[in-house]
Amino acid sequence: MIVLPHLPCTKAGAWSGELDLVVERRAGRSVATHQYHRGAMKLFRPHYLDDTGQVYYTVVIPGGGYLDGDRYEMAVELGAGASLLFTTQSATKVYRTPEKGVGQVLRMKLAEHSVLEYLPDQLIMYREGRYFQTTSVDMASSSSAFLAEIVTPGWSPRGELFAYDELWMRTDITVDGKLAGADNFHIRPTTVDSTQDNPLIFAGRTHAATVFVVDPHLDEREISRLRPMVEDWARAYRGGTMLVGLSELTVPGFTLRALGSHTDDLMDLITKLANELRSRFRDQGPIDLRKY
Secondary structure, three states: OOOOOOOOOOOOOOOOEEEEEEEEEEOOEEEEEEEEEEEOOEEOOOEOOOOOOOEEEEEEOOOOOEOOOOEEEEEEEEOOOOEEEEEEOOOEEEOOOOOOOEEEEEEEEEOOOOEEEEOOOOEEEOOOOEEEEEEEEEEOOOOEEEEEEEEEEOOOOOOOOOOOOEEEEEEEEEEOOEEEEEEEEEEOOOOOOOOOOOOOOHHHOOEEEEEEEEOOOOOHHHHHHHHHHHHHHHHOOHHHOOEEEEEEOOOOEEEEEEEEOOHHHHHHHHHHHHHHHHHHHHOOOOOOOOOO
16 A cells, blocks of 8 residues: 555554445346445445446445544455446535545455446545545456546635645556556645636646546557547537646556546546447446436
């Protein structure tokens, strides 16, 4: 596990919330063969949104937000051939954290020919919030992973756009035991003149999205086909103000960063991309998340 500053290893039983989910393929459907949750982290009952056998789970934090000193751990493991669509019930809210900040550890393991689509709602950073997250994905080269994150500023009494203190999100993707991609997203914004567009923070935008996609079908030709498609989608939002960049990984796959000023635009871009890959590679219909 990669340990960031201010995110110490927490002893067993000391987590604010824990979640452990194992999904395997049984009789043509993906089912949970093990699930455990404790504290402020729970799972809704599973759903099947199409006839592919993919299981859909929603994780919920009953408390409504993350508070100073909270520590969360989530582990997801997929067996051979299993398929999981995973999301959150609502936005993750990080409130004022003057002392210890908030930490979250995500661990994901994908066996051969498994599929993981992780599309959480946005992470909202409120005034004087500090949040640290590590995400590690250990996957087989025949498996497929689609991981998305959106970060947005929260409300502040004076209207500052970047009133939170610190955001640090580290993601590492390992394929067949070798590091294939890493993203170190670290921001320490200032509240000085934050009511104005600051070109030094997100190029004057306020929201950021990051997507990791690893799939054996994503060769150089496929990525070359996707790049102009994503750029065309981005130009269609709010007068073409969204910025996007797509970079290939050392394995079949890519990472995408998008900067904008509206959560709905970024989520729509991410969903379009996920739907394109689902349709082209797995003959699967578009995502229709049901959160109840």
